[in-house]
Amino acid sequence: MEHYAALIVVAPFITALFAGLFVWIEERLSYPIVLAGLAVSVYSAIQVLIQVMAVGTLQYKFAGWPPPIGIEYRIDLLNAMVLCLVSGIAFLNLIASYRSVQQEISDRTGSYFTVYNLFVTGLLGVTITGDLFNLYVLIEITSLTSYAQIALGDKDRGPLASLNYIFIGVIGASFYLLGVGYLYMYTGSLNMADVAVLIKGSQGSSTVLTAFILCILGIWIKMALFPFHVWLPNAYTYSPVIFSRVVAPLMTKVMVYVMIRLMITVFGYDYIFNTLHLSEAVVWLATLAILAGGVMALAQKNLKKMLTYIIVCEIGYMVGGAWMGNQLGMTGAILHILNDALMTFALFLAVGNMVYRIEKVDITDLKGLFGKMPWTMGGFVLAALSIIGVPPTCGFFSKWYLILGAMEKGAYHFVAALVISSLICAVLFFKVFEICFFESGSHGHEHSSHGPVAIEEAPVSMLIISGLVSLSLIVAGVYSGTIVNTIILPFLK
Amino acid sequence: METIISIKPLLAVLVSLLVIPMLVSSSDKPNVRESWTFMAGIIKFLIVVSMLPVILSGKQIALTLFKIAPGADIAFRVDALGMLFALVASSLYIITSMYSIGYMRGLNEHGQTRFVSFFALAISATIGAAFSANLLTLYLFYEVLSLATYPLVTHHQDANSRISGRKYLIFILGTSIGLVLPAMIYCYHATGTLEFAAGGIFSGQLSKPSATVLLLMFVFGFAKAGIMPVHSWLPAAMVAPTPVSALLHAVAVVKVGAFSIVRVITGIFGVDFLLSFHLGAVVAAIASVTILVSSCIALTQDEFKRRLAYSTIGQLSYIILGVALLSPKGMTGGMLHIAMHAFGKITLFFCAGAIFVATGKKYISQMVGIGKRMPLTMIAFLIGSMSIIGLPPTGGFISKWYLVLGTLEGDQMIMLFVLLSSSLLNAAYFMPIFYKAFFCTKEESMFEDKIEEAPMMCVVPLLITALISFALFFFPQPFLDLAQLAVKGFIGG
Numbered sequence: 001m002e003h004y005a006a007l008i009v010v011a012p013f014i015t016a017l018f019a020g021l022f023v024w025i026e027e028r029l030s031y032p033i034v035l036a037g038l039a040v041s042v043y044s045a046i047q048v049l050i051q052v053m054a055v056g057t058l059q060y061k062f063a064g065w066p067p068p069i070g071i072e073y074r075i076d077l078l079n080a081m082v083l084c085l086v087s088g089i090a091f092l093n094l095i096a097s098y099r100s101v102q103q104e105i106s107d108r109t110g111s112y113f114t115v116y117n118l119f120v121t122g123l124l125g126v127t128i129t130g131d132l133f134n135l136y137v138l139i140e141i142t143s144l145t146s147y148a149q150i151a152l153g154d155k156d157r158g159p160l161a162s163l164n165y166i167f168i169g170v171i172g173a174s175f176y177l178l179g180v181g182y183l184y185m186y187t188g189s190l191n192m193a194d195v196a197v198l199i200k201g202s203q204g205s206s207t208v209l210t211a212f213i214l215c216i217l218g219i220w221i222k223m224a225l226f227p228f229h230v231w232l233p234n235a236y237t238y239s240p241v242i243f244s245r246v247v248a249p250l251m252t253k254v255m256v257y258v259m260i261r262l263m264i265t266v267f268g269y270d271y272i273f274n275t276l277h278l279s280e281a282v283v284w285l286a287t288l289a290i291l292a293g294g295v296m297a298l299a300q301k302n303l304k305k306m307l308t309y310i311i312v313c314e315i316g317y318m319v320g321g322a323w324m325g326n327q328l329g330m331t332g333a334i335l336h337i338l339n340d341a342l343m344t345f346a347l348f349l350a351v352g353n354m355v356y357r358i359e360k361v362d363i364t365d366l367k368g369l370f371g372k373m374p375w376t377m378g379g380f381v382l383a384a385l386s387i388i389g390v391p392p393t394c395g396f397f398s399k400w401y402l403i404l405g406a407m408e409k410g411a412y413h414f415v416a417a418l419v420i421s422s423l424i425c426a427v428l429f430f431k432v433f434e435i436c437f438f439e440s441g442s443h444g445h446e447h448s449s450h451g452p453v454a455i456e457e458a459p460v461s462m463l464i465i466s467g468l469v470s471l472s473l474i475v476a477g478v479y480s481g482t483i484v485n486t487i488i489l490p491f492l493k
Numbered sequence: 494m495e496t497i498i499s500i501k502p503l504l505a506v507l508v509s510l511l512v513i514p515m516l517v518s519s520s521d522k523p524n525v526r527e528s529w530t531f532m533a534g535i536i537k538f539l540i541v542v543s544m545l546p547v548i549l550s551g552k553q554i555a556l557t558l559f560k561i562a563p564g565a566d567i568a569f570r571v572d573a574l575g576m577l578f579a580l581v582a583s584s585l586y587i588i589t590s591m592y593s594i595g596y597m598r599g600l601n602e603h604g605q606t607r608f609v610s611f612f613a614l615a616i617s618a619t620i621g622a623a624f625s626a627n628l629l630t631l632y633l634f635y636e637v638l639s640l641a642t643y644p645l646v647t648h649h650q651d652a653n654s655r656i657s658g659r660k661y662l663i664f665i666l667g668t669s670i671g672l673v674l675p676a677m678i679y680c681y682h683a684t685g686t687l688e689f690a691a692g693g694i695f696s697g698q699l700s701k702p703s704a705t706v707l708l709l710m711f712v713f714g715f716a717k718a719g720i721m722p723v724h725s726w727l728p729a730a731m732v733a734p735t736p737v738s739a740l741l742h743a744v745a746v747v748k749v750g751a752f753s754i755v756r757v758i759t760g761i762f763g764v765d766f767l768l769s770f771h772l773g774a775v776v777a778a779i780a781s782v783t784i785l786v787s788s789c790i791a792l793t794q795d796e797f798k799r800r801l802a803y804s805t806i807g808q809l810s811y812i813i814l815g816v817a818l819l820s821p822k823g824m825t826g827g828m829l830h831i832a833m834h835a836f837g838k839i840t841l842f843f844c845a846g847a848i849f850v851a852t853g854k855k856y857i858s859q860m861v862g863i864g865k866r867m868p869l870t871m872i873a874f875l876i877g878s879m880s881i882i883g884l885p886p887t888g889g890f891i892s893k894w895y896l897v898l899g900t901l902e903g904d905q906m907i908m909l910f911v912l913l914s915s916s917l918l919n920a921a922y923f924m925p926i927f928y929k930a931f932f933c934t935k936e937e938s939m940f941e942d943k944i945e946e947a948p949m950m951c952v953v954p955l956l957i958t959a960l961i962s963f964a965l966f967f968f969p970q971p972f973l974d975l976a977q978l979a980v981k982g983f984i985g986g
Contacts, residue, residue: 385640388670389670389674390636390637390640391629391632391633391636391637392567392633392637397561400562400678403674403675403678404678404681404682407678407679407682408682415675415678419670419671419674419675422670422674423667423670423671426662426666426667426670430659430662434655434658434659437644437647437650438647438650438651438652438654438655478558478559478561478567479559480561481559481560481561481562481566482559482560484562485560
């Protein structure tokens with residue numbers, strides 16, 4: 001069926017509207033509707049990926065209007081992969097987080113699910129679209145729905161975090177929009193492929209240069225690249241569990257995707273690396289981001305917040321890899337989109353399970369957790385090892401490509417940053433493990449009584465997904481060669 | 494060289510991995526659990542042994558699991574050296590499992606299921622490391638082993654084990670991520686392969702300074718080998734229950750370190766390459782210092798297991814020294830020492846544990862007259878220590894004999910001096926223990942004149958290993974043949 005491409009986005013969108021409608025009729029039905037929408041989306045995304053792998057880039061013209069006038073979806077291997085990732089994670093998270101929505105936002109579940117699906121629609125749209133202005137609109141949809149969801153979180157801190165995010169998010173979006181304006185001024189087109197053709201050969205143009213800088217800056221702000229990261233930690237920490245579980249793995253990764261799309265498809269390798277010579281400076285910035293993210297994570301007392309700083313650090317990995325200016329670096333960056341999404345998802349799933357049981361996740365609240373929640377902790381440990389970069393988890397393999405890319409370019413500062421951040425992450429996580437392992441959760445006993453601790457695990461629905469995603473880190477790791485050879489390298493050629 | 498594709502190496506690794514769910518599910522039935530452990534151990538051993546004739550006939554067994562990148566797959570290749578190590582580790586695993594039962598139940602330890610499960614994981618990783626076809630796979634299993642050992646080292650979950658665990662991680666994980674990882678990726682960057690090859694993988698890509706740096710990064714990076722100054726995790730790790738110290742910190746973990754260095758010397762750099770740059774001497778010098786210094790420190794230790802730990806540090810460097818001599822006899826001796834030291838040292842650890850179980854004594858100064866109380870244990874101790882010192886008729890004599898021949902072969906009089914003086918030091922720190930155990934006056938003796946050994950499950954294993962140490966003097970064939978075969982492969986091939 002050729003309309004799979006449209007279905008990916010349309011299914012969650014329509015079901016979001018219906019779910020909203022059912023809030024007045026029968027609120028309990030909102031959940032299955034939303035879930036069904038995402039299921040269709042996942043299925044379509046997989047179908048599209050299979051198609052793209054078989055026949056190459058797909059073009060889908062909305063309502064039959066030909067580009068550059070009509071809106072065009074253009075799906076190649078890269079966004080087919082990201083689409084699967086986004087819809088898959090959103091779908092799994094909806095199952096895994098059902099119970100925690102009941103616990104946290106019990107008074108307005110129906111409306112919440114509507115917003116949730118709109119958010120996912122936005123992310124999917126950003127990934128699938130081939131139109132620069134469309135991209136802006138969809139980024140704004142994701143952002144607006146994010147603001148709403150964050151504000152539903154922590155009663156005291158959530159609204160403020162959301163407000164902060166709005167201010168900075170709007171600035172970022174404006175930068176991007178301005179950049180698109182300049183491009184439109186120069187080319188008269190908004191279709192990515194069309195723009196790419198029209199700006200070819202205009203290397204010296206200051207309009208294109210301005211457009212480029214504005215667009216990239218806007219996207220960097222949206223993806224929270226250091227030093228534009230200040231909105232991210234609070235926004236992700238104080239949002240409800242279900243939202244932090246989906247936004248942490250996806251939002252920044254989709255923005256990295258957008259950056260790579262702009263670099264490769266719109267402005268072109270040649271322009272960025274041979275005309276502007278920006279590689280050096282940006283790789284240094286990424287190096288700083290990695291180190292700063294790691295050091296700030298060390299200072300955190302709250303587990304969730306610590307993880308958000310690790311995201312800041314991981315963004316540095318991907319930006320550095322993408323701007324390395326060679327194939328290995330770009331391979332590492334793209335592979336890391338996949339791997340980082342999976343491992344961040346696994347981490348936040350585990351943290352969500354903890355929140356479900358013990359509510360507060362300051363690091364000192366985690367005492368005795370290995371005994372209390374062994375399965376959750378098992379998943380958490382696997383995800384943490386992946387972040388540290390221990391083989392055979394997937395985190396190791398993207399690091400492998402990133403370091404190779406950096407060595408090829410001679411960017412040894414970036415290599416050092418990657419190694420140091422691995423070590424910092426090891427310190428971070430083992431600090432947590434020590435508390436969970438050595439300190440007894442039961443109060444009143446001076447010495448840890450070595451008797452069996454009562455197991456108080458999260459609900460099975462949460463555990464299964466969390467366990468599966470953690471195991472998938474190993475699967476993604478050992479099959480990383482296959483992923484690189486069938487998706488990433490053919491895309492880069 | 495003829496290569497046979499077979500699934501056996503994978504099975505040997507998987508057996509103890511697959512048994513873990515069984516162990517966990519039978520956690521409330523200790524006898525069932527232990528029989529699972531034995532079954533897995535025996536099957537593993539049989540699989541390893543079944544490959545022995547093929548290897549002895551000069552062939553190799555290979556299996557590629559996952560394709561990661563050209564020249565760096567996750568793959569197994571069983572050669573003579575790997576076989577030698579796997580044979581040692583898998584046979585001693587069975588004996589140690591038996592000993593664990595006596596020890597853990599004798600002391601009524603907590604968390605026994607966790608203990609046996611991680612033990613199984615550790616031995617799985619050890620066999621994986623032994624059978625690795627390339628540096629990437631070796632690194633993978635090396636890391637898995639580091640992490641699987643952590644909960645074993647910190648088994649007691651008290652303040653002391655927390656500090657030791659931290660030290661363990663800083664040294665083991667810190668060096669492997671900080672030194673080995675970048676060095677490994679650099680090798681891949683320079684040559685495009687990580688496959689162990691008889692003549693090394695470099696052909697003119699390295700200058701002498703960078704080769705030196707790279708070699709040192711590996712030698713210190715594989716900190717499990719306990720080269721000074723990255724040795725101090727080993728004495729600290731002695732807080733672990735004795736079966737862990739026995740199998741892991743006398744055989745599996747530490748030997749994986751030494752084994753990895755041997756692999757890098759023979760398979761990555763290659764003997765000829767190191768000879769042409771005179772780099773063997775650098776490694777040999779570092780190892781010699783470690784041998785002498787650690788033996789001197791061992792003299793000063795009163796805690797039995799710590800003295801054994803320092804002795805292990807010295808003996809590990811024998812392996813490194815032997816291989817770094819880069820002469821056929823020296824390398825044979827070094828590789829043979831993997832086996833000979835293993836059987837001797839595990840006996841000594843078993844003795845230390847048996848004494849602790851039977852009397853609660855940990856310090857050598859409290860063991861005056863213990864021979865009257867535990868004669869069997871102390872006679873086994875005598876045989877074990879003779880093997881470590883290198884006295885006939887024990888297996889240790891054979892490996893030291895070859896090591897001495899190796900120094901003569903290369904005309905390395907300083908190394909000869911190191912070996913001989915170290916043997917004297919070994920005698921100086923072991924013999925007084927034995928002497929005081931039996932030859933003391935009634936007044937000096939701290940024990941009653943009544944034979945009271947540790948539980949049978951503790952005594953039988955140590956008698957077996959002592960007997961094997963003794964028997965290896967007369968029948969060193971399988972190990973000697975394997976070592977000679979390995980050397981022929983590395984030098985002749």
